[in-house]
Amino acid sequence: MQNLTIEVDFDRFPPEHTCDGDNISPRIRVSGSDAPYLAVIMDDPDDPTGTFTHWIAWNIPSTGEIPKAVPPEPRISHPVAAVQGMNDYRRTGYSGPCPPRGRPHRYFIRVWSVEKRLDLPPGAERGELEDALAAAATGYGETMATYGRKKAPEVPPETARGT
Secondary structure: OEEOEEEOOOOEOOHHHOOOOOOOOOOEEEEOOOOOEEEEEEEEOOOOOOOEEEEEEEEEEOOOEEOOOOOOOOEEOOOOOEEEOEOOOOOEOOOOOOOOEOOOEEEEEEEEEEOOOOOOOOOOOHHHHHHHHHHHEEEEEEEEEEEOEOOOOOOOHHHHOOO
16 A cells, blocks of 8 residues: 655644634645545544544545535535545534543544545445445555643632632
């Protein structure tokens, strides 16, 4: 399998890409692919319930980048053509980081190069995409960024007593 280089513009998710901001998908730069299509899965392995999938999409033209602000519709044509599946929020498309307050979580953005269009319906689940990728992927790469939400501020003791 070919090695892909995957890059985003940050090491820590800016709020615009999270539930604390505009919740828009980030720009993802992809180099090293000679296949016509890409597929992406973004997940959080630190979720208390197990790996949590935030985004799956496929049949993305391999142009060197997946643009920012991909709309959350099942099938899109702008700013890039793509088919999107169901994330673990039970929504189609991108849903950004939204960890519980406290320790930051890691978010992996995994990208595959794919030789042919994948015959999956919009709204397909992660397992279906992974099965299709097992047969059609020719390259793979990943990057990781973190995001943490601040703990609720502690009330100073003198404020708690009303002084």
